[in-house]
Amino acid sequence: MLKRTHFKPSALPYLLVAPQIIITVVFFIWPASQAVYQSLLLEDPFGLRTEFIWFENYVELFTDSIYFSTFLRTIVFSSLVAFLSLFIALILAAMADHVVRGTTVYRTLLIWPYAVAPVVAGTIWMFIFDPTLGIVSYLLHFVGYDWNHRLNGGQAMALIVLAATWKQISYNFLFFLAGMQSIPKSLIEAAAIDGAGPARRFWTIIFPLISPTTFFLMVMNIVYAFFETFGIVHAVTKGGPAKSTEILVYKVFNDGFIGLDLGGSAAQSVILMILVIALTIIQFKYIERKVEY
Amino acid sequence: MIEKRPMVSWFSHAVLLLGIAMVAFPIWITFVGASHDAIRMTQAPLPLLPGDQFFVNLKAVFVQGVGNAKEQSVGLMMFNSLVMAMMIAVGKITISLLSAYAIVYFRFPFRMLFFWMIFITLMLPVEVRILPTFEVVANLGMLNNYWGLTVPLIASATATFMFRQVFLTVPDELLEAARIDGAGPMRFFWDILLPISRTNIAALFVILFIYGWNQYLWPLLITTDKSMYTIVMGIKQMLEAAEEAPEWHLIMMTTLLAMIPPVMVVVGMQKLFIKGLTETEK
Numbered sequence: 001m002l003k004r005t006h007f008k009p010s011a012l013p014y015l016l017v018a019p020q021i022i023i024t025v026v027f028f029i030w031p032a033s034q035a036v037y038q039s040l041l042l043e044d045p046f047g048l049r050t051e052f053i054w055f056e057n058y059v060e061l062f063t064d065s066i067y068f069s070t071f072l073r074t075i076v077f078s079s080l081v082a083f084l085s086l087f088i089a090l091i092l093a094a095m096a097d098h099v100v101r102g103t104t105v106y107r108t109l110l111i112w113p114y115a116v117a118p119v120v121a122g123t124i125w126m127f128i129f130d131p132t133l134g135i136v137s138y139l140l141h142f143v144g145y146d147w148n149h150r151l152n153g154g155q156a157m158a159l160i161v162l163a164a165t166w167k168q169i170s171y172n173f174l175f176f177l178a179g180m181q182s183i184p185k186s187l188i189e190a191a192a193i194d195g196a197g198p199a200r201r202f203w204t205i206i207f208p209l210i211s212p213t214t215f216f217l218m219v220m221n222i223v224y225a226f227f228e229t230f231g232i233v234h235a236v237t238k239g240g241p242a243k244s245t246e247i248l249v250y251k252v253f254n255d256g257f258i259g260l261d262l263g264g265s266a267a268q269s270v271i272l273m274i275l276v277i278a279l280t281i282i283q284f285k286y287i288e289r290k291v292e293y
Numbered sequence: 294m295i296e297k298r299p300m301v302s303w304f305s306h307a308v309l310l311l312g313i314a315m316v317a318f319p320i321w322i323t324f325v326g327a328s329h330d331a332i333r334m335t336q337a338p339l340p341l342l343p344g345d346q347f348f349v350n351l352k353a354v355f356v357q358g359v360g361n362a363k364e365q366s367v368g369l370m371m372f373n374s375l376v377m378a379m380m381i382a383v384g385k386i387t388i389s390l391l392s393a394y395a396i397v398y399f400r401f402p403f404r405m406l407f408f409w410m411i412f413i414t415l416m417l418p419v420e421v422r423i424l425p426t427f428e429v430v431a432n433l434g435m436l437n438n439y440w441g442l443t444v445p446l447i448a449s450a451t452a453t454f455m456f457r458q459v460f461l462t463v464p465d466e467l468l469e470a471a472r473i474d475g476a477g478p479m480r481f482f483w484d485i486l487l488p489i490s491r492t493n494i495a496a497l498f499v500i501l502f503i504y505g506w507n508q509y510l511w512p513l514l515i516t517t518d519k520s521m522y523t524i525v526m527g528i529k530q531m532l533e534a535a536e537e538a539p540e541w542h543l544i545m546m547t548t549l550l551a552m553i554p555p556v557m558v559v560v561g562m563q564k565l566f567i568k569g570l571t572e573t574e575k
């Protein structure tokens with residue numbers, strides 16, 4: 001942690017950490033503690049009257065069937081996004097690892113959606129699936145399938161899952177490919193000499209060896225689907241129709257900024273913070289395990 | 294390749310090409326949409342091949358502007374995005390370099406406390422503390438300016454950790470040698486540590502530039518003044534302004550312009566990008 005040779009105590013290190021610490025306190029720690037405090041209050045939207053009500057906001061949330069279904073919906077949404085994008089990325093990475101020529105070209109052509117903002121990805125997919133004009137919905141219409149994500153909740157969910165997955169494939173692909181390319185070639189060659197075909201080698205050698213990467217990516221994908229997909233939901237469906245695509249982050253924003261239920265929104269923020277903390281701890285435990293590995 | 298199996302190779306190439314087609318399809322549609330005129334974009338089925346209006350639309354979004362009253366020029370929005378992305382990237386790198394340097398190279402009271410305070414920010418993404426952070430920024434009078442857009446986002450645990458990791462691998466002999474030659478702490482930092490960490494700084498810059506450019510929720514809250522809109526949120530405003538009859542040809546042009554800079558950065562600096570991604574996330 002500290003260098004064996006280091007500088008003598010002086011005021012300098014305090015000056016060096018000051019900018020980071022000031023920003024951390026003012027924009028992170030203070031607002032977070034405010035969120036915790038506000039979650040124990042009942043405030044009217046204009047801030048005229050405030051009442052300290054202990055954990056009532058939380059009790060209200062936990063007994064609220066709408067909040068519960070939002071929670072379930074978020075879990076379904078993030079599992080779908082995580083599973084689909086990991087699955088597709090794993091197949092593509094295995095193929096890119098297998099081919100001799102062109103790995104870098106394929107990589108270049110597959111990684112750039114990482115750079116596309118979620119809200120931009122959402123806009124494009126919304127255009128493709130536009131009920132009256134969109135290209136895919138036009139084709140679906142020919143097959144006899146009526147697509148209108150503005151009215152059909154299941155279709156709206158499918159659309160945001162699609163947009164979120166599309167954007168995440170490149171990230172997963174990069175990590176999978178890096179993991180596969182770090183496996184010593186001699187292992188694969190030995191298996192090939194013993195007569196194992198490509199599929200067998202993948203399942204018995206490559207897949208088990210990249211399992212730390214897979215686990216790491218699972219955590220990262222869940223974090224992504226929980227928090228970073230806000231832009232997609234906000235641009236494409238606004239949580240609708242009839243709240244069928246309202247995920248937790250969107251609900252915090254909606255209840256706080258649009259509904260002005262400050263206490264309830266703060267309580268939801270605190271619950272999300274606890275979730276992030278749990279996910280971070282899981283991720284760090286994994287890193288320790290990986291070092292032993 | 295270990296053995297010669299033409300079938301397996303062909304199959305791999307076919308799957309990869311299919312994957313690329315899947316990834317590229319939306320972008321093709323965006324490009325095609327940006328190259329037709331307004332009338333063509335209201336007739337189903339929409340075209341699958343580009344038209345000849347690309348530069349007309351390009352001129353339209355830059356010169357006439359977009360949105361209801363056509364007063365928002367995409368040029369200004371892109372400039373705002375650029376300023377925001379640069380300020381976030383440079384700001385994060387600067388304060389993280391300084392604090393990592395202090396934590397690794399100095400022994401001082403509360404060193405570990407500071408370290409844990411920085412660590413905590415990892416667990417507090419903007420999305421979970423939007424309301425109270427918004428209040429702080431509003432109270433500080435930082436709404437609708439570049440400071441409000443960037444400063445609350447520039448504290449960074451991941452960047453600090455990365456530089457800490459880099460500094461820990463720097464041999465101790467370097468500092469000893471520098472001291473013998475009479476270099477003070479800041480001299481050592483500027484003349485030795487910074488040049489050593491050059492590649493890491495560049496790699497991190499690539500990642501942070503994309504992160505900054507793609508910010509959405511935060512600018513959405515902080516800016517109400519149209520002259521402060523960033524391009525990523527500008528698209529959303531365009532969608533909203535024309536809920537009934539979206540001007541898809543202009544929206545698609547703006548979308549294309551919004552993704553070109555970060556995509557260029559990823560494709561053009563691929564090595565640095567991959568290095569930055571794998572180093573900061575682990």
